[in-house]
Amino acid sequence: MYQVSDNISKRFANLVALPQVQQALAFVEHDQERCIAQQCELVQIEAPTGQEGKRAAAFVDMLRACGIRDAKIDPAGNVVAIRHGKGNGPKVLVEGHLDTVFPLGSVHGVEKRDGFLCAPGIGDDTRALAMLLSLLRAMDAAGIETCGDIYFVGTTREEGMGSLGGMKDFLTEHTDIDVSISVDNHNMAGIVYQATIGETWEISFSGVGGHAFTDFGKIAQPLHAAARAVAKIADITVPSTPRTSFCVSNFHGGNDAGIHAIASEATIKINFRSDGEAEFAAVKKAIFEAIDAACAEETARWGKNTVVCSKHMVGSIPGGTQDCHAPLVEAAWLGLQYLGVEPELAASGCTNANVAIAKGIPAICIGRAYAPDDAAKITYTHSLDERYPVEGAYKAVQQTLLILLMAAGMDTVEPIVR
Ligand SMILES: [Zn+2]
Incomplete structure (x- = not known):
């Protein structure tokens, strides 16, 4: 049974006893x-990763309309709006990402169907971007003044090859952020407080190449070395807890013009992840050893020339762990209970919260939807059929508000500090 500390329980009780907070919660609805x-x-x-400019411009205008006159787009393309507090509290970041995984031309209006x-x-x-706007309106309408400053941010390059780029740039630029809240989960019931570490590498195997028949036996074959590497990687064992994974996601070598040639180069791409730092280091070591051994074996098989490999990292997701009783996690737990939603500790994730957690900043990733039944939990995220449940959606905004105010502090509520 998850037990929230007396300290955080007391602060939460103080928070929801404040009339402005009740007013803001009602406003959100x-x-x-x-x-x-x-x-x-x-x-x-539309805002595919790396092409967020138009959406960023529209979002800046919306933030300005919510009273943050100096909302701006920073050099990394992130949209940044600061709502100043009394100046005696932590700097709190709340963010959603601007980019989507869909190429331009994928969105043809919004259809309303079966409550979605x-x-x-x-x-x-x-949805997270729209939530930030509603939060700002609610805080203003209720006259809420926080102790700390709150940064309302729309980040760029979260998805895919963006590898959380906007968030990385933002936290490099703003080293004084004390608490970070990412809104990038579907179901608001889940509290993500751990950050899965992940890397993606491209490995090239190269040699001299030659004729499939006349050069056979004279030279080592890079594509065969790559295949040996994949076979060895396929046999690597990893623990199930902490969850650890590896996947050769791409294998390429040769071309149709050279179907009777020993290809001079072959490449693989591989992604590996773990919720544990030691386990991550172990799977990475095993993969790299497999690759080196494959080159050596293919070279030794023919003994005539050498297959060499080059390793190049194409993506990196930082990560780390936090205590499940970190104040922010407990605050999220209480918020959900208060709103009548059964909380779940969804241990790990690969979201912008990873960047903050890896830097030792108290951080969580929370949900953007109210999903009380099985149908509402199904979203088809990252597919063209993506959908969002409308009924009760405001509850996710209320939850974000409660966590935000717990973090930034106000009146009788001491803020959460680093
Ligand atoms: Zn996302």
Whole structure:
């Protein structure tokens, strides 16, 4: 049974006893229609990773309309709006990512069907952007003044090859952020507080190459070396706890013009991840040893020339662990219970929270949807059929508000500090 500490319980009780907080929570519920409308507006401004400019410009305008006059786009393309506090508290970041995994031309309006909004990217993570706007309106309407400054940020390059790039740039630029809240989960019931570490590498095997018949036996074959490496990697064993994975996701060598040639080069791409730092180091070592051994074996098989390999990292997701009783996690737990949602500790993830957690900043990733039944839990995220459940969606905004205020502190509520 998960037990929240007395300290955090007391602070939470103080928070929800404040009339401004009750007023802000009520505002959020009544703001649902406007929030959904902005979600639908933003999703139609397409923003594939690396092409977030148009959506960023629209989002800046919306933030300005919410009273943050100096909202801006920073050199990394991130949208940054600061809501100043009294100046005696921590700096709190709350963010959603601007980019989606869909190429331009994928979104053709928003369809409303069976209680869902349907459009590619409607949830992930367009919903989070709309939530930030609703939060700002609610805090202003209720006259909420926090101790610390709150940074409302739309980040770029979270997805795919972006590898959390916008968040990395933001936290490099803002080394004084004390607490980080990412809104990038579907179901608000899940509290993600650990960060899976991951890397993606491209490995090239190269040699001289030659004729498939006349050069056979005279030279080592790079493509065969690559295949040996994949076979060895396929046999690596990893623990199930902490969850650790590896996947050769791409294998390429040769071409149709050279079907009777010993290809001079072959490449593989491999992704590996772990929730544990030691386990991550171990799987990485095993993979690299397998690759080196494969080159050596293929070379030794023919003894005539050498297959060499070059290793090049193409993506890196930092990670780390946090205590499940970190104040932020406990605050999220209490928030959910208060809103009548059964909390779940969803231990790990690969989101922008990883970047903060890896830097030792208290951070969590929380959900953007209210999903009380099985149907509402199914979202088809990252597919063209992506959908978002509308009923009760405001509850996810309320939850974000409660965590945000616990983190930034106000009146009788001591803030969470680093
Ligand atoms: Zn996302």
